Amino acid sequence: MIPTQRDIQAFFQIWRNRLLFKLLTIRRLRRRKKLKRHFQGSFSHEAFPYRYSAGRYTTLFLAGLKEGKLLASRCANCKTTLVHCRQICGNCFRAMSEIVELLGTGQLISYTQVSFPFVDPFTGQNRPVPYCYGMILLDGADNAFQGLLNVRYHHHLKNGLPLRVVFHKKRKGHIGDIKYFKILKTIQ
Numbered sequence: 001m002i003p004t005q006r007d008i009q010a011f012f013q014i015w016r017n018r019l020l021f022k023l024l025t026i027r028r029l030r031r032r033k034k035l036k037r038h039f040q041g042s043f044s045h046e047a048f049p050y051r052y053s054a055g056r057y058t059t060l061f062l063a064g065l066k067e068g069k070l071l072a073s074r075c076a077n078c079k080t081t082l083v084h085c086r087q088i089c090g091n092c093f094r095a096m097s098e099i100v101e102l103l104g105t106g107q108l109i110s111y112t113q114v115s116f117p118f119v120d121p122f123t124g125q126n127r128p129v130p131y132c133y134g135m136i137l138l139d140g141a142d143n144a145f146q147g148l149l150n151v152r153y154h155h156h157l158k159n160g161l162p163l164r165v166v167f168h169k170k171r172k173g174h175i176g177d178i179k180y181f182k183i184l185k186t187i188q
């Protein structure tokens, strides 16, 4: 049987499609491999380098952290003290101009245990879990501040426990300058 022109065309069409499919599959697999390498590298070993403007009052607070101080804004009108430093009083909406230093002690008012593993955006490394995180009412302040706690498991915690801020020895004016809040009393 002699193949017609249509048969020859169909034959070449099939082979062309097969070749194209193979080439696309190879490209797709290469891309997938490259992406996997990229994500393995960037997600587990590198921090995301970004910078943003902290604003005038948060800059004051961060500069205080560098010196090992917790600074707050105090309202001259209603005497409310808010940490961190801010421009407007949340209670009476007047401008806050007074900056005060807090003692760094306080009490735990709420807490949670973080058990889900994730990459710490500050370091680019997996943060060891579990760890505890809490809302803290600092002595002299009227609002809650949040931070890491020096315990790993929630059964070592209860509301009302006294605590104290602990700074890193080397500080750079960053929220990470606060190492953790140390619980000063153990529960039985």
Ligand SMILES: [Zn+2]
Binding pocket: 075, 076, 077, 078, 079, 080, 089, 090, 091, 092, 093, 094
């Ligand atoms: Zn006020």
